[in-house]
Amino acid sequence: MTLEPCISTTAVEPPLPIGWFSIARSHELECGAVLPVHAFERDLVLYRSESGLAVVHDAYCPHLGAHLGHGGTVAGESIRCPFHGFRFGTDGNCVEIPYCDEIPERTRLRTWPVCEVNGCVMVWYHPEEAAPGWPVPVIEEFQSDAWTEPRLWEFTAPTHVHNLAENTCDPQHFHYVHQQPETPPSTVTIAEDGRVMQLVSNAQPSSNIPEAADLVATVYNPGLATVRTRFSPGAEMLMYNTSQPVSRKETLSRWALTVTNEIEDTVGDAAMQGIMDGIDDDMKIWRHKIHRDKPAFCKGDSDLVTFRKWVRQFYL
């Protein structure tokens, strides 16, 4: 028998996946506000124009490299660099150099595809800058009077965004990590031309969920998912999760939780607390694990195997 050589903990992380990722909540970005953002292992600048458009560019000015997120100012539908006053339109083209009539052609900022859906500013990431391949799903529960105002929560996980998604399709870990008494049967299916993955399960009480429930987790791309939980008819909970891959080793995860009005008092805060405690359990694993490109899967890991086949499409 040969033993595997000691593995480097930094060399094995997968690249960042293709998809839609959040970089802020919409309410955090007022008209005229400029924010520095670190995502996708890059420095970005996010601002809201006077007309209300959320705009994301690479952070560094093509002139002398000032960071537009630190001192840049909004001027109508453009952002002005704090260093020499170059002004860039929402498409990234330089529209004004205050002390020169001629604008050199390469005076441009990379502009990222952005949309605002479900209360978050979402950015499309593709390593080769291809255009968005699908829309962000609109979550109807957030518009409905039958559901409560969403409770918001976020945390930074010391792990790749891949692992947050993989966790959803890992029914076995609920027993060992989240103290769920036994592993409920679950089915993973792939829908919408292979792009959306869904896990249906009968969850037992655990550190994540306060009581038995039917659970449907839907993953649109790694880092963009909903989990719908139905305790009894009319008593339902929705968790919406978007992620900001800060780097291959760090992910900021944004959550919004809403419940049907009738269980607001009994489930709302308890569910939120349960999820927070559950994530704490996951953190202990994430903080120290490595990525296995070829895991030693066993027969009982069929959901994870399906996940690994599905997730390949998000990597080039």
Ligand code: FES
């Ligand atoms: S560095 Fe931005 S205008 Fe000079």
Ligand SMILES: [Fe+2]
């Ligand atoms: Fe977990």
